[in-house]
Amino acid sequence: MSVASSDHTNKNANNHASIITVGNAIVDVIAQASDDFITEQGMMKNAMNLIDADRATALYERIGPAIEVSGGSAANTAAGIALLGGHAGFIGKIGDDMLGRIFRHDINAIGVKSHLAAEEALQTACSYILVTPDKQRTMNTYLGASITLKPDDMNADAIAAADIVYIEGYLYDAPEGPACWDKIAGVAHAAGTKIAISLSDGWCVERHRQAMHQFVRDHCDMVLCNAEEARLMFNSDKDDAIRQLRQLVAEAVITDGGNGSIACAGDAIATITPDRDIPVMDTTGAGDLYAAGYLYARHQGADLNTAVNLATITASEVISHIGARPQADLIALASPHMPDHFFG
Amino acid sequence: MSVASSDHTNKNANNHASIITVGNAIVDVIAQASDDFITEQGMMKNAMNLIDADRATALYERIGPAIEVSGGSAANTAAGIALLGGHAGFIGKIGDDMLGRIFRHDINAIGVKSHLAAEEALQTACSYILVTPDKQRTMNTYLGASITLKPDDMNADAIAAADIVYIEGYLYDAPEGPACWDKIAGVAHAAGTKIAISLSDGWCVERHRQAMHQFVRDHCDMVLCNAEEARLMFNSDKDDAIRQLRQLVAEAVITDGGNGSIACAGDAIATITPDRDIPVMDTTGAGDLYAAGYLYARHQGADLNTAVNLATITASEVISHIGARPQADLIALASPHMPDHFFG
Secondary structure (H helix, E strand, C coil): CCCCCCCCCCCCCCCCCCEEECCCCCEEEEEEEEHHHHHHCCCCCCEEEECCCHHHHHHHHCCCCCCEECCCEEEHHHCCCHCCCCCEEEEEEEECHHHHHHHHHHHHHCCCEEEECCCCCCCCCEEEECCCCCEEEEEEECCCHHCCCCCHHHHHHHHHCCEEHHHHHEHHHCCHHHHHHHHHHHHHHHHHCEEEEECCCCHHHHHHHHHHHHHHHHHCEEEEEEEEEEEHHHCHHHHHHHHHHHHCCCCCCECCCHHHHHEEEEEEEEEECCCCCCCCCCCHHHHHHHHHHHHHHCCCCCCHHHHHHHHHHHHHHHHHCCCCCCCCCHHHHHHHHHCCCCCC | CCCCCCCCCCCCCCCCCCCECCCCEEEEEECCCCHHHHHHHCCHHHHHHHHEHHHHHHHHCCCCCCCECCHHHHHHHHHHHCCCCCEEEEEEEEEHHHHHHHHHHHHHHHHCEEEEEEEECCCCCEEEECCCCCEEEEEEECCCHHHCCHHEEEEEHHHHHHCCCEHHHHHHHHHHHHHHHHHHHHHHHHHCCCEEECCCCCCHHHHHHHHHHHHHHHHHCCEEEEEEHHHHCCCCCCCHHHHHHHHHHHEEEEECHHCCEEECCEEEEEEEEECCCCCCCCCCCHHHHHHHHHHHHHHHHHHHHHHHHHHHHHHHCCCCCCCCCCCCHHHHHHHHHCCCCCCC
């Protein structure tokens, strides 16, 4: 087992995060929209569409009333880990503006140790997230300051001090994203920090398939993805993609929306099918919070079954309301379903 | 009946709003907080606390993760009226900043015709709203640009073209707030526009009791308030306060949280007790959306019973989630409970 074992020993992180996540620092602007609007605007539904500043301005004029709430895939995962009682950290980049102040406030206030580089020339990234009547989300992300992420922004001390570094695939969309991943891999390997990644998005996988595949093979201890991302990574059907992914990495976790999820580490496998009665308001953040529950549980030394169980609970919370950061007490929510003394 | 009658004839508003609301243009910053935190910070619980810029900065550093969503009492009411299919307008003042752009976008996107003056030297008003475990909200409002509201900002054409102008009591907290009210009264009386006001907040009533009392007596066709505001207005118990209010104004509507509400117009009285099973997440905006349902129904010529029924439905929607602007389709929600063809 790569990330945790029954006799797991983690670094004594002192003031450092045990699990540090790296990704785009984004404030979400969430509005409801019709399927027709998604089509008219030429968006790829249920995907993350990259947009530039002009498109962001034009789009904002056309969408409905919105709420603003801190997001960013890896940042959401860090937030979830912190809410579960874990020592979480986050590395990202913001602009010198109101959205940056909002992002910084929220990530710190939730208990995540943040390492936020600043880029004054560009505004903080924002994502216009359109929730359609089927409760799926279509994202339109203006990366702004986040696109200037550089290897120097990857805080080596924090990565070295952590037990796990978790990187979002989206990071590859920054020009120096691949160099950031390489920097992280170098630091992590030297320090004995495990590397987990998220494949993030089907189109993101298509854009960076070969490089991502190679990074997983050469550097990763764990991959989290959904079924579509796995299929696109291997240009294959779901079952074959999972088989290939398991050959490539020691621990693989594949989610498939309402169909549940599967986690594999060596020969061990755990599957779970979520309760169909969960009220879904907005699926934004479902994968991010799944990752939070899974990573937290595994870091605590939990087995795969416990990990997918906790992951499903944390993902279910975040889809029950608008926004990708939990609003309920995750520990209170999960405790009855966890082994005795799981949360200490 | 002052605002609507069975043979009601409204102005043909053309491109103008039929119901125009006037108030502070505020973006809400909503976080959860403990009762201890409210006490430690010396806030008046469940009330609107006015704060200055320094206090706003210091407070933001201490509160938990938040979401940003457009608010402002009268603006929320206009939003609700628009969502019910009414022609709503809003008059207020924003700064030249991100929060101002958010406010402007949201009020326009929801279908309200906005008349937003701009004050470049001050930032857009924001309210740090702390939701305690009992789901009550304690507001800490930095009025910013809104405090510079002047009589010239009160769009006379829009007020004259409307059938009803609805003013929030909070407006009195701006130095030229009372002058704004006088300007509105003058324009409204000359144009035959009915005047409705909200008493807004108990402490706001305490700050401006005499002036508000006089304004109601001299100028108002309708007053909406909660039981506490009524008590404080007349320094009396609830029943006596309602009696006195009915003597002062042609149409009075008094809400009392979970105990329901009462509407009185001349000899006609309607009361309603809401369903106790409504899931309450955040009471922010409850009074504002009650006003939206009530004003819309009365403007449509509905009787008091229909009006308090619709008001209770719209208020119930907004307390079922975080934020003071509705997220559900109000017409679909209310239609089954309204008279046939109510929504046309």
